[in-house]
Amino acid sequence: MAQQTANDIASVPWIDKTFILKALRNSGDEKSNVTDVTVRYAVASGENYTSTIYRVEVTLDDGRQRSLMVKGPSLGEELATFAKMAGIFWREGGMLADAIPKMEALLDAAAPNKLHRFAARCLHYGCENNVEFLVMEDLAHSGFKMADRKRGLGLRHSLLALRSLARFHAASHALLRQQPELADGYDNMWRKPNHNMTEFIQGLVQSAADVCRTWIGFEKFVDILEKLKLKIRDLCIEINDPKPDSFNVITHGDFWVNNMMFRYENGDPVEFRMVDLQISHVASPAVDLQYFLSTSVSDDVYFNHRDLLLREYLFSLEETLQLLGIKAPPREAFLAAMDEHGIMAMFGALCIKPIALTPSTPDLEASNTGDHSGIAFMYQTPRIKRWLQTTLQEFSRKGWLKEQ
Structure with a gap:
């Protein structure tokens, strides 16, 4: 398989309008319908070990655009098998959707509105059609970048x-x-x-x-x-x-x-x-x-x-x-x-x-x-x-x- 680079178009059949709409509805923060999705690789080959990360550009029926990050199985069969066996998607989903929000709530109660968040917000995670996944906010959309x-x-x-x-x-x-x-x-x-x-x-x-x-x-x-x-x-x-x-x-x-x-x-x-x-x-x-x-x-x-x-x-x-x-x-x-x-x-x-x-x-x-x-x-x-x-x-x- 050819080496992928960040921003290359990715063909991922399971990341479709229905999948994205379900994630948006699950998060409770979006009532509009999805009219189009474009899926790209978020990182180049080799920069991530146990999964593949996609940037999904979403068009809503009111004309607005949203950008989401979707983490799916590694393109390497052995790595994908290990990830599933180890339960890494469920662990990260639990951290992002449960443990970290509770930790942030403890800090916010002790010092309201004074401390920054720890991680991206998780919209949805789980397993559908034997594919494990995470859907998260796109931190790059808020101006965050990786260091060299x-x-x-x-x-x-x-x-x-x-x-x-x-x-x-x-x-x-x-x-x-x-x-x-x-x-x-x-x-x-x-x-x-x-x-x-x-x-x-x-x-x-x-x-x-x-x-x-x-x-x-x-x-x-x-x-x-x-x-x-x-x-x-x-x-x-x-x-x-x-x-x-x-x-x-x-x-x-x-x-x-x-x-x-x-x-x-x-x-x-x-x-x-x-x-x-x-x-x-x-x-x-x-x-x-x-x-x-x-x-x-x-x-x-x-x-x-x-x-x-x-x-x-x-x-x-x-x-x-x-x-x-x-x-x-x-x-x-x-x-x-x-x-x-x-x-x-x-x-x-x-x-x-x-x-x-x-x-x-x-x-x-x-x-x-x-x-x-x-x-x-x-x-x-x-x-x-x-x-x-x-x-x-x-x-x-x-x-x-x-x-x-």
């Missing part, structure tokens, strides 16, 4: 994202206190069987080991990485479980630059929305923080401003918890949790950051079958080489990367 994953987020973007994440974590913690049964619906997504993801992760770590073999002074990491390759997913599974008697939240689960949108005024980011909450689960907030820092920020922010980011996150978390009448966890416990979740930083640095820095997305389908030639090239670029060498040394100093 290849550049990484600058300091202003990073601070805005982490302040929102802190409020999200605080509100989710408050909601879990009110409705502890919600945790049952947000179990550890890492525990869902996913042979394809295991193959992909192992291929990336092996590629890092292979390239270390060619760098003077980095040969010591070859054996360590090859052993880590065999257990990194199991380590990630374990660390993403919520810990009893610890400060747990509903995490985003995949909080990196491609799952964020920003609205700008005079060139500066002023408002933030998170997208793709399909693997949200209850865990330590350190899961999201370590993953974000190792995947999404610019080199300058990563090496020079991480302490500032953590201080701002903690200030926003503590401020929001106080607003909600909840005592914040001790900072010492939070910093200890960050250290305990170092495996998430290593996963992000070894398996996600190289993809983020690479202009052309590697062939995920091929790598899932054991062909890793499409991802090995990433480590040959100067920037990724510098990134990998620096972070390997850092992780080694912290004691995270050692003989297994």
Whole structure:
């Protein structure tokens, strides 16, 4: 199949006038009838893993235009099968239509009209004719844009994202206190069987080991990485479980630059929305923080401003918890949790950051079958080489990367 690009016309028989009208009626915010729909791909091939995202331009019978986002199954059969088995559409639909509105209501009650929303509004989700789907508002229509994953987020973007994440974590913690049964619906997504993801992760770590073999002074990491390759997913599974008697939240689960949108005024980011909450689960907030820092920020922010980011996150978390009448966890416990979740930083640095820095997305389908030639090239670029060498040394100093 030819590579799709954003804005290419998409032929999707199930996204028709009847489907869109049902979504509009379900949301209760539209009484007009639909006269026409045009479906386009919202992102290019490779920019989304477990689903396909469409932008649907809707013409109503009163002449008005609306723009909606529809998420449907991946065009790859194996990925579509995994998504259905793991229930990611139902999980994201539950987050957007139930959990997040409740979290926003808690904040609005504590501080009316002072806090921004967390995510797009969900109009409809479910399964029809064996097709799982989500219908959401189009954030681009409100001026939101994605940042450039290849550049990484600058300091202003990073601070805005982490302040929102802190409020999200605080509100989710408050909601879990009110409705502890919600945790049952947000179990550890890492525990869902996913042979394809295991193959992909192992291929990336092996590629890092292979390239270390060619760098003077980095040969010591070859054996360590090859052993880590065999257990990194199991380590990630374990660390993403919520810990009893610890400060747990509903995490985003995949909080990196491609799952964020920003609205700008005079060139500066002023408002933030998170997208793709399909693997949200209850865990330590350190899961999201370590993953974000190792995947999404610019080199300058990563090496020079991480302490500032953590201080701002903690200030926003503590401020929001106080607003909600909840005592914040001790900072010492939070910093200890960050250290305990170092495996998430290593996963992000070894398996996600190289993809983020690479202009052309590697062939995920091929790598899932054991062909890793499409991802090995990433480590040959100067920037990724510098990134990998620096972070390997850092992780080694912290004691995270050692003989297994």
